[in-house]
Amino acid sequence: MASSIPKIGYLYTAYGATHIQEAIHSLDSLRAVDSKAHVTLVSDRYVQGFDELVIKNDISGGFAGKVNCISNEYYTITFYLDTDTYICSDPSGLFELGLYFDVSIMLDPAEVEIDGIAGYTAYNTGVMVLGSNTTELLKRWRYHYNNDKLLAELLKGHPAEKVKTDQPSFLTALTDAGVTIHSLPSIWNARYRFNISLMGKVKIIHGNTTDFVALEKKMNETTGNRCWEGIKHRGKL
Numbered sequence: 001m002a003s004s005i006p007k008i009g010y011l012y013t014a015y016g017a018t019h020i021q022e023a024i025h026s027l028d029s030l031r032a033v034d035s036k037a038h039v040t041l042v043s044d045r046y047v048q049g050f051d052e053l054v055i056k057n058d059i060s061g062g063f064a065g066k067v068n069c070i071s072n073e074y075y076t077i078t079f080y081l082d083t084d085t086y087i088c089s090d091p092s093g094l095f096e097l098g099l100y101f102d103v104s105i106m107l108d109p110a111e112v113e114i115d116g117i118a119g120y121t122a123y124n125t126g127v128m129v130l131g132s133n134t135t136e137l138l139k140r141w142r143y144h145y146n147n148d149k150l151l152a153e154l155l156k157g158h159p160a161e162k163v164k165t166d167q168p169s170f171l172t173a174l175t176d177a178g179v180t181i182h183s184l185p186s187i188w189n190a191r192y193r194f195n196i197s198l199m200g201k202v203k204i205i206h207g208n209t210t211d212f213v214a215l216e217k218k219m220n221e222t223t224g225n226r227c228w229e230g231i232k233h234r235g236k237l
Contacts, residue, residue, distance in 0.1 A: 007076045012080075086204070140172075151164065154172060
């Protein structure tokens with residue numbers, strides 16, 4: 001009889017030396033708070049320290065590496081993390097969300113409305129809990145992202161239209177795939193370079209910096225209802 005216990009684990013994708021080094025630092029912070037973490041890395045080269053390593057060297061890095069390599073084939077419930085994340089507290093409790101929702105994710109604090117539709121803004125794909133019913137979603141995400149004509153139309157007028165960013169195509173895939181969505185609070189994906197509302201202790205910091213320890217201390221000086229003014233912290237803390 002097949003086990004009904006879901007297989008859970010964390011997933012990173014990292015292409016190129018810079019992102020691989022970021023992934024290693026993020027992994028260190030994760031293992032410090034979740035010693036039982038099972039972690040898979042998809043990359044273009046051999047990297048030590050991960051429980052599973054999947055090498056795919058036929059895919060370019062950047063957003064393309066991320067979109068084309070995120071998969072739910074490794075775990076029943078997948079906790080995806082961008083490489084520029086720092087894990088402050090044990091996040092394993094979020095796996096339970098994968099039993100009830102297909103996608104648990106936070107609205108992006110800096111996205112603009114897409115397609116001229118009021119309130120139609122993208123989610124931040126840097127921290128996601130994906131349930132097993134996301135195969136079609138991830139397939140459609142790859143389709144929308146890799147179809148240059150469709151993506152150019154979607155990104156027309158978008159601030160990042162020349163960058164070929166990943167989030168607008170993910171939003172379109174969400175509307176196509178008919179998945180259930182839970183919106184995570186910002187303490188689970190604290191985009192420290194942007195103005196965000198926080199309530200409670202920050203659990204995951206997201207953004208590339210050299211001193212996450214100092215940043216965690218600063219962000220959690222108080223833990224009540226507060227506004228983090230990210231614009232003030234884009235330079236030195």
